[in-house]
Structures are given as C-alpha cells and as structure tokens.
Amino acid sequence: MITDSVRAALFSALLLLAPVFPLQTPALAQQQHEVASDDLIADTVRQKLASDQVVKGGALEVAVKDGTVTLSGAVASEKVKARAERLARGVKGVRQVVNKLAVRR
Numbered sequence: 001m002i003t004d005s006v007r008a009a010l011f012s013a014l015l016l017l018a019p020v021f022p023l024q025t026p027a028l029a030q031q032q033h034e035v036a037s038d039d040l041i042a043d044t045v046r047q048k049l050a051s052d053q054v055v056k057g058g059a060l061e062v063a064v065k066d067g068t069v070t071l072s073g074a075v076a077s078e079k080v081k082a083r084a085e086r087l088a089r090g091v092k093g094v095r096q097v098v099n100k101l102a103v104r105r
Contacts, residue, residue: 038064041093045069048087055084060101062088067095074102 042064049057060073069088075081085099 037093038066041067041069041091044091045071045088045094048091049084052083052087055080055087057084060084067093068098069094069096070098070100072100074104076104078103 042062045062045064046057046060049055049060049062055075057073057075060071060075063070063072069091071084071088075084081099081101081103084101085097088094088097
C-alpha cells in the first residue's frame, strides 16, 4: 500500500522530471504549429473575402495546406476572381495561392 508521503514524493518527482521528458516532441510541436497556422490563414482569408465589397466571398471555399491557399467556388467576373486571389496573397503566412475559382457565364 502506498502511503500519502510516498505518493507525494512520487508526484514531486514527476513534476521535476516533466521538463526533462516533455510529452511533446519538437516535431509534433512544429506540426501542431503548422496546423494552427493553416487554420489561422484560412480564417483570415475567409474574413477578407467575405468583407470585401467587390468579392463578397462568403460562399467561396478556402482550403489551406502548409501555407498554400486553394480558392474554389464560382464568382461573377474575372475581376472578382483576380481580386480574391490578390486578397488571399496579402494574408500573412500565405506561401502560394491556387485559384480554382470559376467565372459564371
């Protein structure tokens, strides 16, 4: 049977060893940072597209993988298509934009 003092000593030892043996590896931390960054980029691009008076892009789809933004959906003109791409490129962290927007005829 473990006494309270032994339990407290084990707990203290675990607290002391936690910085030495992190639960998260640097590679996992980097991967989670990239996912968080991609999510932030996607949210920011969506917000910019939706609030833009020319694009009015609330219905456009935005996907982000490793900083590459893919835009898809339908827009009214080539001008709107180009502006959506320009807005996406202006977001911090965007490395590339793949513009798959279709112009409605």
